[in-house]
Amino acid sequence: MAQRTLRDFLKLLEQRGQLRRISAPVNPDLEVAAIADRVLAAGGPALLFENVIGSPMPLVLNLLGTVERVVWSMGLERVEELEELGSRLALLQQPRPPKGLQETAAFGRVLWDLVKARPDLDLFPPCQQIIQKGDQINLDQLPLIRPWPGDAGRVITLGLVITRDPETRVPNVGVYRLQQQDAHSMTVHWLSVR
Template sequence: MGYKNTKECLDAIEAKGDLLRIDQEIDPDIEAGVIQRRVFQAGGPALLFTNVKGCKFPMAANIFGTKERLHFIFRDTIETVERLMKLKMYPMEAIKRPWQYLGAPRTAYHTMPRKLSEGPITTNETTLAQLPQLRSWPMDGGAFVTLPQVYSESPDSPGFAGSNIGMYRVQISGNEYNNTEVGLHYQIHRGIGHHHAQALKKGEKLKVNIVVGGAPSMTIAAVMPLPEGLAEIFFAGALGGHRIPMVMQPNELPVPAEADFCICGTISNEQKPEGPFGDHIGYYSLTHDFPVLKVDKVYHRSDAIWPFTTVGRPPQEDTMFGDFIHELTSELVPSVFTGVHEVHAVDVAGVHPLLLAVGSERYVPYAEERQPQELLTNGMALLGNTQTALAKYLFIGAKEDMEHGEDCHNIPVFFKHMLERV
């Protein structure tokens, strides 16, 4: 059974001897981020800061900082989820090896959220100013939430099936924001972008919940490049090994019952300057206008812990996210992108700027002189769909030419193969 909340997860990690408590006062302004980065680079334990300057809430970092810790957190479900991903690609596997899929019905049951009228998250309220004011880099424009789960639903199709959970940039102080405003930085092609566009078309405000903490599987779901039509809340239940409990309130968005914090509000067409922000590409994203969330309520549970990470030049903790995502979804690539065998968003390049891929070239096998045709189709699909559309540069080679087992995860070998053909 997976962990239902942050405290439960950290208690298990601590019992394993993989968590360090820091009782000395730590400043969330720069200092906490520096400590997290140094411990991550050293392959160190998860961190729990129990004495946060200017804030009553403890902070936790480096929870997902090693592959071993990620596997420990999801040890009861990872194999089943991997098999289900493979089953989408190879449906006959369930007939050939049915014993490997005996847990599938239970996992399918776990995908359905459990509706509640109340939960730990709705027992207390606070304000933005009382939250940990995490600033990771000297030129950051204010305090940011670095592990948010931003929940929204389609105004055209409300409900869990039409929901989106994304990890977008969230600024909770600084610039022109007052004490009830949050900057929400997202790209238009993201799920929340579609929801926002639908709301504006209807002349409505879009309700948004910014969730922090709760089930670890919710954090992973927020960064997963899932196929169109598969809501992140369903995946979170499968990976978490339990139905995600959601507090249902009249005329409000559902709130994860076991979350540590939830900032509830609405966005319209109002924008304010957001940033700068020390980004994963190794330099600051500059200040630009982005939507403003008007905050209605800030909930927190009684034993709330604020999970955070540092975004910056790779490798960072989100490198572990990328590796874990590849581990879970590599079998899905051909089912999402026909003709594409594998993809690699290169972490050392900042993830989004550089994408390597292995595609197919089968359109005209009879041609005496081969020209890239199917590869162009593959490339356009990668640059126009899902999170691969964020790539700035794409190198794609034909699997038919890779006679010595080259793959795009062996970067030197892949580039040698590509450059020999230029």
């Protein structure tokens, strides 16, 4: 079953022994990343830091640190199911007329899945119950980390960024490294090859 919220996913990971809670105070400047790197390198669990120095919020890392956890995050149980999903999504990325009955049936199954897929109609999901705008925004409250000694500041290592092409108006969603500049702004790290 798909995990609808981060809370649901954390609960699932905890039930399956794939989440460790760390209640001791930890420093987001180098210490959190060092701990997370060691645990990830050993194939260890996701980590929930409950007491991040300087932040009123907890911090979770390595949620998707193993293929198994990626599979679970998508509501699947086996890696093979993830591979099947990838194949089905590839049909949508570059659709072409099916050749033969088998391809027609496969495309039909993907279309049926699209028909069944509906957005959640929850008008007040937990992630939108606290909304901050303008001067209310204070990035200093977030438990952002500085993972490496040479980093210029605190970062979100895999931030979801939504942009829109200024000419075509086509939206794009990508995952990028975001670095905090001040209490109200961050910069996006785009590679020049992109």
